[in-house]
Amino acid sequence: MADPKHHVVKPYLVTRRLHPENQETPIQFIENDRIQTSLFYRRNHFSYPNLTYSNYFLPINGMVNTPLLISLQSILQLPSKTVEVVLECSGNKRSLFEPKVFGEQWGKGAISQGVWKGVPLRTLLEISGIKEAAKEVVVEGYDFGKRTDLDKVFSYTRSLPLEKAIHPDTIIAYEYNKQPLSFKHGFPFRLIVPQWYGMASVKWIKQISVMASPFNGPFQKIDYMYYPNLENDDGAHPVTTINVNSTIQKPLDMAKINTGKHVIKGIAWSGKGNITHVEISTDNGHTWSKAQVSASKSSYKWVSWSYEWNAVEKGIFSILSKATDSSGQTQPIKPYRNRNGYGYNAIDNIKVMVE
Amino acid sequence: MADPKHHVVKPYLVTRRLHPENQETPIQFIENDRIQTSLFYRRNHFSYPNLTYSNYFLPINGMVNTPLLISLQSILQLPSKTVEVVLECSGNKRSLFEPKVFGEQWGKGAISQGVWKGVPLRTLLEISGIKEAAKEVVVEGYDFGKRTDLDKVFSYTRSLPLEKAIHPDTIIAYEYNKQPLSFKHGFPFRLIVPQWYGMASVKWIKQISVMASPFNGPFQKIDYMYYPNLENDDGAHPVTTINVNSTIQKPLDMAKINTGKHVIKGIAWSGKGNITHVEISTDNGHTWSKAQVSASKSSYKWVSWSYEWNAVEKGIFSILSKATDSSGQTQPIKPYRNRNGYGYNAIDNIKVMVE
Structure with a gap:
């Protein structure tokens, strides 16, 4: 009758919002440096996408020599790279600002880390080849929806400068902590961009496009910009590297x-x-x-x-x-x-x- | 491969402390009025007790006509009473005080409710009989430990004025939401004191003692007292009924x-x-x-x-x-x-x- 399991005491994700799902890691109670998937913070802009994996192909297009449509199996057969990386939401600790700032009220737990295995984005771009005019690599996720500030529907899409995109540690990850990447964290493929805030590490990759001109999507040019002025956009600059x-x-x-x-x-x-x-x-x-x-x-x-x-x-x-x-x-x-x-x-x- | 379970989005308890376990209900995300056990807030003063249920007997002693030692089975056979009751920790919303107050930093979720079934405390006291001098009924829990402010070991023990103890809706509960009371919420028996803050609803009942004089335990006379003055104890009075x-x-x-x-x-x-x-x-x-x-x-x-x-x-x-x-x-x-x-x-x- 006295089942010892009853005595198990464990922390849970801290729920900030359910639709879309935004939950943070109970960081005060974390004792290891590889966060288990169930306690990895979840940050979504939209509801979870519906993907069909049976015929998953990754398009690589734009300023490339050879546009590609690569199968899931082909990506898994490419040489892999493993990196241990912290991901931190750029809104982590937002609730600590005084006066308060509108948006998700993250405490100190919009941060997690572990071991990511995947294929360098560079490897894929070497296969397609990139044209000399290439400046940015745009990665689109399968997640999409409406924003509160605009009427159209947008997918979650982000761009990386070419230099960061071809860094050998920027990978298309398919494993986390030696397990297949979980659906909520981007299965089958998510970007992992070491040293940048988490908004760069696009989940559920749908398409990769090499561009010659700056990408202007709302998650690039409206969100994830530092606006030092409350009244106007003077001095706006993009959120990139994680602060100490x-x-x-x-x-x-x-x-x-x-x-x-x-x-x-x-x-x-x-x-x-x-x-x-x-x-x-x-x-x-x-x-x-x-x-x-x-x-x-x-x-x-x-x-x-x-x-x-x-x-x-x-x-x-x-x-x-x-x-x-x-x-x-x-x-x-x-x-x-x-x-x-x-x-x-x-x-x-x-x-x-x-x- | 696309397991629909991956899309389940649910809230969790909010971890405030692990040892002892103090976790609150994600109250913003609760949509029914009978909180499931897994989301019922957990408030402990000590680590979970070790009970042996096989030979559980409840002693009722002190100012009674017939001291009793009642078996678990005998209690379950007495006429039952069912009450729908909210329990709220008296520290609920403590983190909202400005300036902040030391102690568990409860948000708005140290509150839960559901359907409790048990035996009125009054029924047990009618079986034992109480002497005319009886003034209070002291209920001791199996949980015990050290406090930060005193050197001795104390059990979690609380007293009720006789009038509240013999109210027909004050029960020794053994079921919650039509299921056996869970271990973490006081199995096999916990007190349920409607309309009072949760500190009165002692879990894992070990002993019931009828007293002729005021009980002076630290959870009665140090904790769970309103101290209107920061510097001295003038005007101190006990925490009892839940505020609107x-x-x-x-x-x-x-x-x-x-x-x-x-x-x-x-x-x-x-x-x-x-x-x-x-x-x-x-x-x-x-x-x-x-x-x-x-x-x-x-x-x-x-x-x-x-x-x-x-x-x-x-x-x-x-x-x-x-x-x-x-x-x-x-x-x-x-x-x-x-x-x-x-x-x-x-x-x-x-x-x-x-x-």
């Missing part, structure tokens, strides 16, 4: 804890290089100490860090974490405010009461 | 929506009587309109309400909901501030951007 960032996983924000030793732990990541150090403050930024940082084999992944804190006195403490990467970028005190709330990467902070 | 309250489920806070008609919907509840009306404002409280309220057969349950809003103009709108109950209580503009953040019931509010 860190998140405190433990203790929990607003927790009551005992006096004594506590491990402060978390993760840090950057799309601009390796994390070189993470500093922790337990006095709201007056003094800083270096955290122990786990060695990372890949600069595309987050690192874990920890710091042992001896809480001698009772009272309220603000705990901060601040990461620095090999490009010299450090988390700022205040986030870069922009109209749509992308790229939040201010120094992370929580409060605890020691009693 | 309402929650907007739709639209989602900080959502971007189209112009046109939208249904604003939510729930309202009170421990002090029936909900008589719910008012909605779409202009930050300048004008109010009555929402349609579902008829409720039981004053122990929440009611659902809805209001059709025609969003003609673009812009930012603050939407408020305000419930009133048959005792004349209405939600206040500001919450009742108290040191531990119990009983939050300010007018609910969300913002939307119409574009």
Whole structure:
């Protein structure tokens, strides 16, 4: 009668919206660096597409020497590439902006990582060949629908500059953590663009088009742009590389804890290089100490860090974490405010009461 | 290959803490008025207890005429009572206090309801008989552990005034929604105290003791007390009846929506009587309109309400909901501030951007 399974305690995705499905990873409760599929954050612009896999063919067209229609099986037979990559939604931590910004109210969990296996996009483009005038590679997903701001129907389509498209680590992935890619994460093929925010990693790839001129779809030129001005579009520029960032996983924000030793732990990541150090403050930024940082084999992944804190006195403490990467970028005190709330990467902070 | 199950989109519990397990109901995404067990909020003070059910006996002692040790089977054979009851954690909505209050950072989902079947506590007390000096009934749970503020080990134990204990709807429940009570919600027996905040509804009942003098356990006299003063204990009084309250489920806070008609919907509840009306404002409280309220057969349950809003103009709108109950209580503009953040019931509010 006392089934031990009843005692299993586990975290779940945090539901932000159901239609389309937007759920975040319970990042405070993640202890490994390869997120299981069921806890990988889900970010959709539209309802899930209906695909028929039995006759799946991938068209590669536009400014290519030989337009192609490649079968699923042919792609799987090409030489594969495996990369360990963090994906972070550019709206991650949006709910932390003050004042608040409209849009999905992501907490700190619109981020996940694991092992992706696939075929370099470069390999496919080498097969088709690309014309000299080629400037961008546009990747269209099978997902489509209406937007709140425009009347037409659009598919989710994004463009990459040629240089990023032919980077050997930009892949068309079909496996995640050594399992076939799950439907919700883009089966049969999704793009994985290391070091860029997640909007670039198009799911359910329908078509690849090489272009000589800039792509102007709404997910390229309306969404995923930093608008520094609230009133006009002056200074608008595209969201691309992941900012240096860190998140405190433990203790929990607003927790009551005992006096004594506590491990402060978390993760840090950057799309601009390796994390070189993470500093922790337990006095709201007056003094800083270096955290122990786990060695990372890949600069595309987050690192874990920890710091042992001896809480001698009772009272309220603000705990901060601040990461620095090999490009010299450090988390700022205040986030870069922009109209749509992308790229939040201010120094992370929580409060605890020691009693 | 295209398994339709892949398209299932469902909400999950929102993880606030794992040890002990504290997870809230994804209340914005709940559409029925009998919450399934898997989405019922979980609030624990300690890790789950280890019980042996094979020789479970419930002791009833203290100021009784005949101390008893009743078997599980005997309790199941007594006349049963079924009640539909909302349980709300007294810390529900704690995260909405400004400035923030330490403790579990519950959002709006530390509330659930359904159909409970059990034996009235009164029936058990009639079998044992109670002495004239009896004043309180103390119910002890099998869950125990250390607190952050005291050195000793305590079990989770709560007391009810005799009047509430012998109310015919205060039951020892063993079924929820027509299924055996699940382990995590108190199997084999939990108290259900209608109209009171959830701290009264002790899970995994170990012992019932009738007392002639006030019970002074820490979950009675330290926790679950309103402390109006931050610096001292002046004016402290116990948390008991659920305050009149309402929650907007739709639209989602900080959502971007189209112009046109939208249904604003939510729930309202009170421990002090029936909900008589719910008012909605779409202009930050300048004008109010009555929402349609579902008829409720039981004053122990929440009611659902809805209001059709025609969003003609673009812009930012603050939407408020305000419930009133048959005792004349209405939600206040500001919450009742108290040191531990119990009983939050300010007018609910969300913002939307119409574009």
